[in-house]
Amino acid sequence: MTMTKRITFAERYQSVLVPVIFEPWARELIRRARPQSGEHILDLACGTGVVTKEIAKQVPEPCRLSAADHSPDMLYVARSLARKAGFEVEWVEADAAVLPFADNSFDLAICQQALQFFPDKLGALRELRRVLKPGGRAVFCVQREMAVNPMLQAQAAALEAHVGAEAAAAVHAICSLPDSSELRDLFEAAGFRGIELESVSLELEHPDAAAFAAGAMGGMHTGDKLAGLPDGAIDRAVQAFLTGLGDYLEARSLRFPHVSNVVVATA
Structure with a gap:
Protein backbone atom coordinates (compact mmCIF):
# COMPACT_ATOMS: atom_id res chain seq x y z
CA MET A 1 0.00 0.00 0.00
CA THR A 2 1.36 3.41 -0.96
CA MET A 3 1.61 5.87 1.92
CA THR A 4 0.72 9.50 1.13
CA LYS A 5 3.09 11.99 2.76
CA ARG A 6 1.27 14.51 4.92
CA ILE A 7 2.01 18.08 3.89
CA THR A 8 2.73 20.19 6.96
CA PHE A 9 1.44 23.72 7.46
CA ALA A 10 5.02 24.94 7.18
CA ILE A 21 3.63 37.59 0.19
CA PHE A 22 6.89 36.99 2.01
CA GLU A 23 9.38 37.06 -0.86
CA PRO A 24 8.22 40.52 -2.05
CA TRP A 25 8.30 41.83 1.52
CA ALA A 26 11.72 40.31 2.12
CA ARG A 27 13.06 42.12 -0.95
CA GLU A 28 11.48 45.39 0.21
CA LEU A 29 12.98 45.12 3.70
CA ILE A 30 16.40 44.15 2.37
CA ARG A 31 16.30 47.13 0.01
CA ARG A 32 15.75 49.39 3.01
CA ALA A 33 18.25 47.55 5.25
CA ARG A 34 21.10 47.64 2.70
CA PRO A 35 23.04 44.63 4.08
CA GLN A 36 26.78 44.88 3.56
CA SER A 37 29.47 42.30 2.93
CA GLY A 38 31.00 40.98 6.14
CA GLU A 39 28.05 41.91 8.37
CA HIS A 40 26.52 39.54 10.89
CA ILE A 41 22.78 39.50 10.10
CA LEU A 42 19.88 38.09 12.10
CA ASP A 43 16.62 36.96 10.51
CA LEU A 44 14.31 37.19 13.52
CA ALA A 45 11.19 34.97 13.45
CA CYS A 46 12.63 33.59 10.22
CA GLY A 47 9.86 31.18 9.29
CA THR A 48 11.09 29.13 6.35
CA GLY A 49 14.08 31.43 5.82
CA VAL A 50 12.97 33.72 3.02
CA VAL A 51 14.97 36.72 4.27
CA THR A 52 18.19 34.72 4.65
CA LYS A 53 17.70 33.24 1.17
CA GLU A 54 17.25 36.69 -0.38
CA ILE A 55 20.28 38.11 1.44
CA ALA A 56 22.41 35.16 0.32
CA LYS A 57 21.37 35.89 -3.29
CA GLN A 58 21.90 39.66 -3.10
CA VAL A 59 25.02 40.31 -1.02
CA PRO A 60 28.01 39.93 -3.36
CA GLU A 61 30.54 38.85 -0.72
CA PRO A 62 29.94 36.46 2.17
CA CYS A 63 28.24 37.72 5.29
CA ARG A 64 27.40 35.74 8.41
CA LEU A 65 23.76 34.73 8.60
CA SER A 66 21.85 33.64 11.71
CA ALA A 67 18.12 32.92 11.90
CA ALA A 68 15.83 32.28 14.87
CA ASP A 69 12.27 30.97 15.06
CA HIS A 70 10.20 29.26 17.74
CA SER A 71 8.73 26.69 15.29
CA PRO A 72 10.72 23.49 14.66
CA ASP A 73 8.55 22.76 11.60
CA MET A 74 9.42 26.11 10.02
CA LEU A 75 13.11 25.60 10.80
CA TYR A 76 13.06 22.10 9.28
CA VAL A 77 11.82 23.53 5.97
CA ALA A 78 14.28 26.44 6.20
CA ARG A 79 17.26 24.13 6.74
CA SER A 80 16.23 21.90 3.84
CA LEU A 81 15.90 24.85 1.45
CA ALA A 82 19.24 26.33 2.55
CA ARG A 83 21.02 23.00 1.97
CA LYS A 84 19.55 22.76 -1.54
CA ALA A 85 20.55 26.36 -2.31
CA GLY A 86 24.05 25.83 -0.91
CA PHE A 87 24.30 28.67 1.61
CA GLU A 88 25.28 28.53 5.27
CA VAL A 89 23.01 29.77 8.07
CA GLU A 90 23.07 29.34 11.83
CA TRP A 91 19.51 28.12 12.48
CA VAL A 92 18.32 28.47 16.09
CA GLU A 93 15.04 27.45 17.73
CA ALA A 94 14.33 30.26 20.19
CA ASP A 95 11.75 32.56 21.72
CA ALA A 96 12.22 36.11 20.44
CA ALA A 97 12.23 37.39 24.02
CA VAL A 98 15.03 34.98 25.08
CA LEU A 99 17.60 34.98 22.30
CA PRO A 100 20.61 32.65 22.75
CA PHE A 101 23.13 35.16 21.39
CA ALA A 102 25.80 37.23 23.10
CA ASP A 103 25.48 40.97 23.59
CA ASN A 104 26.51 43.12 20.61
CA SER A 105 26.48 40.21 18.14
CA PHE A 106 24.70 41.60 15.07
CA ASP A 107 25.10 44.49 12.64
CA LEU A 108 21.57 44.11 11.24
CA ALA A 109 18.31 42.37 12.16
CA ILE A 110 15.31 41.94 9.87
CA CYS A 111 11.89 40.78 11.04
CA GLN A 112 8.87 40.54 8.77
CA GLN A 113 5.26 40.09 9.86
CA ALA A 114 6.03 38.60 13.28
CA LEU A 115 6.17 41.31 15.97
CA GLN A 116 2.36 41.31 16.25
CA PHE A 117 2.47 37.64 17.34
CA PHE A 118 5.14 37.98 20.04
CA PRO A 119 3.56 37.46 23.49
CA ASP A 120 6.08 39.89 25.03
CA LYS A 121 6.62 42.50 22.32
CA LEU A 122 8.57 44.96 24.45
CA GLY A 123 10.68 42.17 25.94
CA ALA A 124 11.50 40.88 22.46
CA LEU A 125 12.54 44.33 21.23
CA ARG A 126 14.71 44.88 24.31
CA GLU A 127 16.31 41.49 23.71
CA LEU A 128 16.92 42.37 20.08
CA ARG A 129 18.56 45.64 21.07
CA ARG A 130 20.80 43.70 23.47
CA VAL A 131 22.12 41.43 20.71
CA LEU A 132 22.58 44.26 18.19
CA LYS A 133 25.88 46.11 18.15
CA PRO A 134 25.79 49.82 19.03
CA GLY A 135 24.61 51.50 15.85
CA GLY A 136 23.20 48.24 14.52
CA ARG A 137 20.04 48.46 12.41
CA ALA A 138 16.65 46.84 12.91
CA VAL A 139 14.15 46.67 10.03
CA PHE A 140 10.62 45.38 10.63
CA CYS A 141 7.34 45.20 8.76
CA VAL A 142 4.08 44.81 10.68
CA GLN A 143 0.68 44.35 9.04
CA ARG A 144 -1.66 47.32 9.11
CA GLU A 145 -5.37 47.13 9.88
CA MET A 146 -7.84 44.86 8.11
CA ALA A 147 -9.61 47.84 6.46
CA VAL A 148 -6.63 48.47 4.14
CA ASN A 149 -5.84 44.79 3.53
CA PRO A 150 -8.68 43.40 1.38
CA MET A 151 -7.21 39.91 0.99
CA LEU A 152 -7.22 39.42 4.77
CA GLN A 153 -10.70 40.95 4.99
CA ALA A 154 -12.03 38.38 2.52
CA GLN A 155 -10.26 35.52 4.31
CA ALA A 156 -11.57 36.52 7.74
CA ALA A 157 -15.13 36.92 6.44
CA ALA A 158 -15.07 33.49 4.78
CA LEU A 159 -13.80 31.83 7.93
CA GLU A 160 -16.32 33.64 10.13
CA ALA A 161 -19.19 32.49 7.92
CA HIS A 162 -18.13 28.89 7.29
CA VAL A 163 -15.90 27.86 10.19
CA GLY A 164 -16.56 30.21 13.10
CA ALA A 165 -15.29 33.15 15.10
CA GLU A 166 -12.20 31.36 16.42
CA ALA A 167 -10.98 30.65 12.90
CA ALA A 168 -11.61 34.26 11.83
CA ALA A 169 -9.71 35.47 14.90
CA ALA A 170 -6.56 33.77 13.55
CA VAL A 171 -6.65 36.19 10.60
CA HIS A 172 -7.54 39.21 12.72
CA ALA A 173 -4.42 38.43 14.80
CA ILE A 174 -2.29 39.17 11.73
CA CYS A 175 -3.57 42.76 11.92
CA SER A 176 -3.42 43.06 15.72
CA LEU A 177 -0.68 45.73 15.88
CA PRO A 178 -1.74 48.26 13.22
CA ASP A 179 -1.20 51.53 15.07
CA SER A 180 1.95 53.39 14.07
CA SER A 181 2.07 55.36 17.35
CA GLU A 182 1.97 52.15 19.39
CA LEU A 183 4.74 50.70 17.24
CA ARG A 184 6.92 53.77 17.69
CA ASP A 185 6.30 53.72 21.44
CA LEU A 186 7.41 50.07 21.63
CA PHE A 187 10.68 50.75 19.83
CA GLU A 188 11.35 53.87 21.92
CA ALA A 189 10.62 52.00 25.16
CA ALA A 190 13.06 49.28 24.09
CA GLY A 191 15.80 51.90 23.70
CA PHE A 192 15.98 52.21 19.92
CA ARG A 193 16.72 55.59 18.37
CA GLY A 194 16.48 57.22 14.95
CA ILE A 195 13.14 55.49 14.47
CA GLU A 196 11.66 55.88 10.98
CA LEU A 197 8.15 54.55 10.38
CA GLU A 198 6.31 54.45 7.06
CA SER A 199 3.10 52.88 5.76
CA VAL A 200 4.05 50.84 2.69
CA SER A 201 1.74 49.11 0.20
CA LEU A 202 2.99 46.34 -2.08
CA GLU A 203 0.95 45.13 -5.04
CA LEU A 204 1.00 41.34 -4.79
CA GLU A 205 -0.16 38.79 -7.33
CA HIS A 206 -0.71 35.11 -8.07
CA PRO A 207 -1.43 33.65 -11.53
CA ASP A 208 -4.05 31.21 -10.19
CA ALA A 209 -6.46 32.82 -7.71
CA ALA A 210 -8.23 29.53 -6.93
CA ALA A 211 -4.94 27.80 -6.08
CA PHE A 212 -3.90 30.73 -3.89
CA ALA A 213 -7.25 30.75 -2.05
CA ALA A 214 -7.04 27.02 -1.29
CA GLY A 215 -3.42 27.26 -0.20
CA ALA A 216 -3.88 30.37 1.94
CA MET A 217 -6.85 28.87 3.78
CA GLY A 218 -4.90 25.68 4.46
CA GLY A 219 -1.67 27.36 5.58
CA MET A 220 -0.48 29.23 8.62
CA HIS A 221 -2.35 30.55 10.63
CA THR A 222 -5.67 29.03 9.66
CA GLY A 223 -4.98 25.53 8.40
CA ASP A 224 -5.49 23.91 11.78
CA LYS A 225 -8.92 25.56 12.01
CA LEU A 226 -10.04 23.79 8.81
CA ALA A 227 -8.29 20.47 9.41
CA GLY A 228 -11.24 18.79 11.15
CA LEU A 229 -13.92 19.90 8.70
CA PRO A 230 -15.42 17.65 6.01
CA ASP A 231 -14.20 18.33 2.47
CA GLY A 232 -17.46 20.00 1.43
CA ALA A 233 -17.27 22.53 4.24
CA ILE A 234 -13.64 23.34 3.41
CA ASP A 235 -14.56 23.80 -0.26
CA ARG A 236 -17.36 26.20 0.67
CA ALA A 237 -15.03 28.25 2.87
CA VAL A 238 -12.40 28.45 0.13
CA GLN A 239 -15.03 29.44 -2.44
CA ALA A 240 -16.35 32.17 -0.14
CA PHE A 241 -12.80 33.51 0.23
CA LEU A 242 -12.40 33.53 -3.54
CA THR A 243 -15.75 35.28 -4.00
CA GLY A 244 -14.70 37.92 -1.46
CA LEU A 245 -11.62 38.63 -3.59
CA GLY A 246 -13.81 39.47 -6.59
CA ASP A 247 -12.66 43.08 -7.02
CA TYR A 248 -9.04 41.90 -7.25
CA LEU A 249 -9.51 39.08 -9.77
CA GLU A 250 -8.22 39.46 -13.33
CA ALA A 251 -9.54 36.45 -15.27
CA ARG A 252 -7.94 33.54 -13.36
CA SER A 253 -5.23 35.63 -11.69
CA LEU A 254 -5.22 37.66 -8.50
CA ARG A 255 -3.69 41.08 -7.77
CA PHE A 256 -4.20 42.84 -4.44
CA PRO A 257 -2.63 45.50 -2.18
CA HIS A 258 -0.86 44.37 0.98
CA VAL A 259 -0.23 47.20 3.43
CA SER A 260 2.15 47.23 6.40
CA ASN A 261 4.00 49.63 8.63
CA VAL A 262 7.75 49.47 8.03
CA VAL A 263 10.03 50.42 10.90
CA VAL A 264 13.75 51.21 10.56
CA ALA A 265 15.55 51.88 13.83
CA THR A 266 19.07 52.03 15.30
CA ALA A 267 20.31 50.31 18.45
Whole structure:
Protein backbone atom coordinates (compact mmCIF):
# COMPACT_ATOMS: atom_id res chain seq x y z
CA MET A 1 0.00 0.00 0.00
CA THR A 2 1.36 3.41 -0.96
CA MET A 3 1.61 5.87 1.92
CA THR A 4 0.72 9.50 1.13
CA LYS A 5 3.09 11.99 2.76
CA ARG A 6 1.27 14.51 4.92
CA ILE A 7 2.01 18.08 3.89
CA THR A 8 2.73 20.19 6.96
CA PHE A 9 1.44 23.72 7.46
CA ALA A 10 5.02 24.94 7.18
CA GLU A 11 5.43 23.28 3.78
CA ARG A 12 2.11 24.71 2.55
CA TYR A 13 3.13 28.14 3.88
CA GLN A 14 6.39 27.89 1.94
CA SER A 15 4.81 26.72 -1.31
CA VAL A 16 1.83 29.13 -1.41
CA LEU A 17 2.29 32.15 0.86
CA VAL A 18 6.04 32.73 0.66
CA PRO A 19 6.26 33.38 -3.12
CA VAL A 20 3.21 35.67 -3.10
CA ILE A 21 3.63 37.59 0.19
CA PHE A 22 6.89 36.99 2.01
CA GLU A 23 9.38 37.06 -0.86
CA PRO A 24 8.22 40.52 -2.05
CA TRP A 25 8.30 41.83 1.52
CA ALA A 26 11.72 40.31 2.12
CA ARG A 27 13.06 42.12 -0.95
CA GLU A 28 11.48 45.39 0.21
CA LEU A 29 12.98 45.12 3.70
CA ILE A 30 16.40 44.15 2.37
CA ARG A 31 16.30 47.13 0.01
CA ARG A 32 15.75 49.39 3.01
CA ALA A 33 18.25 47.55 5.25
CA ARG A 34 21.10 47.64 2.70
CA PRO A 35 23.04 44.63 4.08
CA GLN A 36 26.78 44.88 3.56
CA SER A 37 29.47 42.30 2.93
CA GLY A 38 31.00 40.98 6.14
CA GLU A 39 28.05 41.91 8.37
CA HIS A 40 26.52 39.54 10.89
CA ILE A 41 22.78 39.50 10.10
CA LEU A 42 19.88 38.09 12.10
CA ASP A 43 16.62 36.96 10.51
CA LEU A 44 14.31 37.19 13.52
CA ALA A 45 11.19 34.97 13.45
CA CYS A 46 12.63 33.59 10.22
CA GLY A 47 9.86 31.18 9.29
CA THR A 48 11.09 29.13 6.35
CA GLY A 49 14.08 31.43 5.82
CA VAL A 50 12.97 33.72 3.02
CA VAL A 51 14.97 36.72 4.27
CA THR A 52 18.19 34.72 4.65
CA LYS A 53 17.70 33.24 1.17
CA GLU A 54 17.25 36.69 -0.38
CA ILE A 55 20.28 38.11 1.44
CA ALA A 56 22.41 35.16 0.32
CA LYS A 57 21.37 35.89 -3.29
CA GLN A 58 21.90 39.66 -3.10
CA VAL A 59 25.02 40.31 -1.02
CA PRO A 60 28.01 39.93 -3.36
CA GLU A 61 30.54 38.85 -0.72
CA PRO A 62 29.94 36.46 2.17
CA CYS A 63 28.24 37.72 5.29
CA ARG A 64 27.40 35.74 8.41
CA LEU A 65 23.76 34.73 8.60
CA SER A 66 21.85 33.64 11.71
CA ALA A 67 18.12 32.92 11.90
CA ALA A 68 15.83 32.28 14.87
CA ASP A 69 12.27 30.97 15.06
CA HIS A 70 10.20 29.26 17.74
CA SER A 71 8.73 26.69 15.29
CA PRO A 72 10.72 23.49 14.66
CA ASP A 73 8.55 22.76 11.60
CA MET A 74 9.42 26.11 10.02
CA LEU A 75 13.11 25.60 10.80
CA TYR A 76 13.06 22.10 9.28
CA VAL A 77 11.82 23.53 5.97
CA ALA A 78 14.28 26.44 6.20
CA ARG A 79 17.26 24.13 6.74
CA SER A 80 16.23 21.90 3.84
CA LEU A 81 15.90 24.85 1.45
CA ALA A 82 19.24 26.33 2.55
CA ARG A 83 21.02 23.00 1.97
CA LYS A 84 19.55 22.76 -1.54
CA ALA A 85 20.55 26.36 -2.31
CA GLY A 86 24.05 25.83 -0.91
CA PHE A 87 24.30 28.67 1.61
CA GLU A 88 25.28 28.53 5.27
CA VAL A 89 23.01 29.77 8.07
CA GLU A 90 23.07 29.34 11.83
CA TRP A 91 19.51 28.12 12.48
CA VAL A 92 18.32 28.47 16.09
CA GLU A 93 15.04 27.45 17.73
CA ALA A 94 14.33 30.26 20.19
CA ASP A 95 11.75 32.56 21.72
CA ALA A 96 12.22 36.11 20.44
CA ALA A 97 12.23 37.39 24.02
CA VAL A 98 15.03 34.98 25.08
CA LEU A 99 17.60 34.98 22.30
CA PRO A 100 20.61 32.65 22.75
CA PHE A 101 23.13 35.16 21.39
CA ALA A 102 25.80 37.23 23.10
CA ASP A 103 25.48 40.97 23.59
CA ASN A 104 26.51 43.12 20.61
CA SER A 105 26.48 40.21 18.14
CA PHE A 106 24.70 41.60 15.07
CA ASP A 107 25.10 44.49 12.64
CA LEU A 108 21.57 44.11 11.24
CA ALA A 109 18.31 42.37 12.16
CA ILE A 110 15.31 41.94 9.87
CA CYS A 111 11.89 40.78 11.04
CA GLN A 112 8.87 40.54 8.77
CA GLN A 113 5.26 40.09 9.86
CA ALA A 114 6.03 38.60 13.28
CA LEU A 115 6.17 41.31 15.97
CA GLN A 116 2.36 41.31 16.25
CA PHE A 117 2.47 37.64 17.34
CA PHE A 118 5.14 37.98 20.04
CA PRO A 119 3.56 37.46 23.49
CA ASP A 120 6.08 39.89 25.03
CA LYS A 121 6.62 42.50 22.32
CA LEU A 122 8.57 44.96 24.45
CA GLY A 123 10.68 42.17 25.94
CA ALA A 124 11.50 40.88 22.46
CA LEU A 125 12.54 44.33 21.23
CA ARG A 126 14.71 44.88 24.31
CA GLU A 127 16.31 41.49 23.71
CA LEU A 128 16.92 42.37 20.08
CA ARG A 129 18.56 45.64 21.07
CA ARG A 130 20.80 43.70 23.47
CA VAL A 131 22.12 41.43 20.71
CA LEU A 132 22.58 44.26 18.19
CA LYS A 133 25.88 46.11 18.15
CA PRO A 134 25.79 49.82 19.03
CA GLY A 135 24.61 51.50 15.85
CA GLY A 136 23.20 48.24 14.52
CA ARG A 137 20.04 48.46 12.41
CA ALA A 138 16.65 46.84 12.91
CA VAL A 139 14.15 46.67 10.03
CA PHE A 140 10.62 45.38 10.63
CA CYS A 141 7.34 45.20 8.76
CA VAL A 142 4.08 44.81 10.68
CA GLN A 143 0.68 44.35 9.04
CA ARG A 144 -1.66 47.32 9.11
CA GLU A 145 -5.37 47.13 9.88
CA MET A 146 -7.84 44.86 8.11
CA ALA A 147 -9.61 47.84 6.46
CA VAL A 148 -6.63 48.47 4.14
CA ASN A 149 -5.84 44.79 3.53
CA PRO A 150 -8.68 43.40 1.38
CA MET A 151 -7.21 39.91 0.99
CA LEU A 152 -7.22 39.42 4.77
CA GLN A 153 -10.70 40.95 4.99
CA ALA A 154 -12.03 38.38 2.52
CA GLN A 155 -10.26 35.52 4.31
CA ALA A 156 -11.57 36.52 7.74
CA ALA A 157 -15.13 36.92 6.44
CA ALA A 158 -15.07 33.49 4.78
CA LEU A 159 -13.80 31.83 7.93
CA GLU A 160 -16.32 33.64 10.13
CA ALA A 161 -19.19 32.49 7.92
CA HIS A 162 -18.13 28.89 7.29
CA VAL A 163 -15.90 27.86 10.19
CA GLY A 164 -16.56 30.21 13.10
CA ALA A 165 -15.29 33.15 15.10
CA GLU A 166 -12.20 31.36 16.42
CA ALA A 167 -10.98 30.65 12.90
CA ALA A 168 -11.61 34.26 11.83
CA ALA A 169 -9.71 35.47 14.90
CA ALA A 170 -6.56 33.77 13.55
CA VAL A 171 -6.65 36.19 10.60
CA HIS A 172 -7.54 39.21 12.72
CA ALA A 173 -4.42 38.43 14.80
CA ILE A 174 -2.29 39.17 11.73
CA CYS A 175 -3.57 42.76 11.92
CA SER A 176 -3.42 43.06 15.72
CA LEU A 177 -0.68 45.73 15.88
CA PRO A 178 -1.74 48.26 13.22
CA ASP A 179 -1.20 51.53 15.07
CA SER A 180 1.95 53.39 14.07
CA SER A 181 2.07 55.36 17.35
CA GLU A 182 1.97 52.15 19.39
CA LEU A 183 4.74 50.70 17.24
CA ARG A 184 6.92 53.77 17.69
CA ASP A 185 6.30 53.72 21.44
CA LEU A 186 7.41 50.07 21.63
CA PHE A 187 10.68 50.75 19.83
CA GLU A 188 11.35 53.87 21.92
CA ALA A 189 10.62 52.00 25.16
CA ALA A 190 13.06 49.28 24.09
CA GLY A 191 15.80 51.90 23.70
CA PHE A 192 15.98 52.21 19.92
CA ARG A 193 16.72 55.59 18.37
CA GLY A 194 16.48 57.22 14.95
CA ILE A 195 13.14 55.49 14.47
CA GLU A 196 11.66 55.88 10.98
CA LEU A 197 8.15 54.55 10.38
CA GLU A 198 6.31 54.45 7.06
CA SER A 199 3.10 52.88 5.76
CA VAL A 200 4.05 50.84 2.69
CA SER A 201 1.74 49.11 0.20
CA LEU A 202 2.99 46.34 -2.08
CA GLU A 203 0.95 45.13 -5.04
CA LEU A 204 1.00 41.34 -4.79
CA GLU A 205 -0.16 38.79 -7.33
CA HIS A 206 -0.71 35.11 -8.07
CA PRO A 207 -1.43 33.65 -11.53
CA ASP A 208 -4.05 31.21 -10.19
CA ALA A 209 -6.46 32.82 -7.71
CA ALA A 210 -8.23 29.53 -6.93
CA ALA A 211 -4.94 27.80 -6.08
CA PHE A 212 -3.90 30.73 -3.89
CA ALA A 213 -7.25 30.75 -2.05
CA ALA A 214 -7.04 27.02 -1.29
CA GLY A 215 -3.42 27.26 -0.20
CA ALA A 216 -3.88 30.37 1.94
CA MET A 217 -6.85 28.87 3.78
CA GLY A 218 -4.90 25.68 4.46
CA GLY A 219 -1.67 27.36 5.58
CA MET A 220 -0.48 29.23 8.62
CA HIS A 221 -2.35 30.55 10.63
CA THR A 222 -5.67 29.03 9.66
CA GLY A 223 -4.98 25.53 8.40
CA ASP A 224 -5.49 23.91 11.78
CA LYS A 225 -8.92 25.56 12.01
CA LEU A 226 -10.04 23.79 8.81
CA ALA A 227 -8.29 20.47 9.41
CA GLY A 228 -11.24 18.79 11.15
CA LEU A 229 -13.92 19.90 8.70
CA PRO A 230 -15.42 17.65 6.01
CA ASP A 231 -14.20 18.33 2.47
CA GLY A 232 -17.46 20.00 1.43
CA ALA A 233 -17.27 22.53 4.24
CA ILE A 234 -13.64 23.34 3.41
CA ASP A 235 -14.56 23.80 -0.26
CA ARG A 236 -17.36 26.20 0.67
CA ALA A 237 -15.03 28.25 2.87
CA VAL A 238 -12.40 28.45 0.13
CA GLN A 239 -15.03 29.44 -2.44
CA ALA A 240 -16.35 32.17 -0.14
CA PHE A 241 -12.80 33.51 0.23
CA LEU A 242 -12.40 33.53 -3.54
CA THR A 243 -15.75 35.28 -4.00
CA GLY A 244 -14.70 37.92 -1.46
CA LEU A 245 -11.62 38.63 -3.59
CA GLY A 246 -13.81 39.47 -6.59
CA ASP A 247 -12.66 43.08 -7.02
CA TYR A 248 -9.04 41.90 -7.25
CA LEU A 249 -9.51 39.08 -9.77
CA GLU A 250 -8.22 39.46 -13.33
CA ALA A 251 -9.54 36.45 -15.27
CA ARG A 252 -7.94 33.54 -13.36
CA SER A 253 -5.23 35.63 -11.69
CA LEU A 254 -5.22 37.66 -8.50
CA ARG A 255 -3.69 41.08 -7.77
CA PHE A 256 -4.20 42.84 -4.44
CA PRO A 257 -2.63 45.50 -2.18
CA HIS A 258 -0.86 44.37 0.98
CA VAL A 259 -0.23 47.20 3.43
CA SER A 260 2.15 47.23 6.40
CA ASN A 261 4.00 49.63 8.63
CA VAL A 262 7.75 49.47 8.03
CA VAL A 263 10.03 50.42 10.90
CA VAL A 264 13.75 51.21 10.56
CA ALA A 265 15.55 51.88 13.83
CA THR A 266 19.07 52.03 15.30
CA ALA A 267 20.31 50.31 18.45
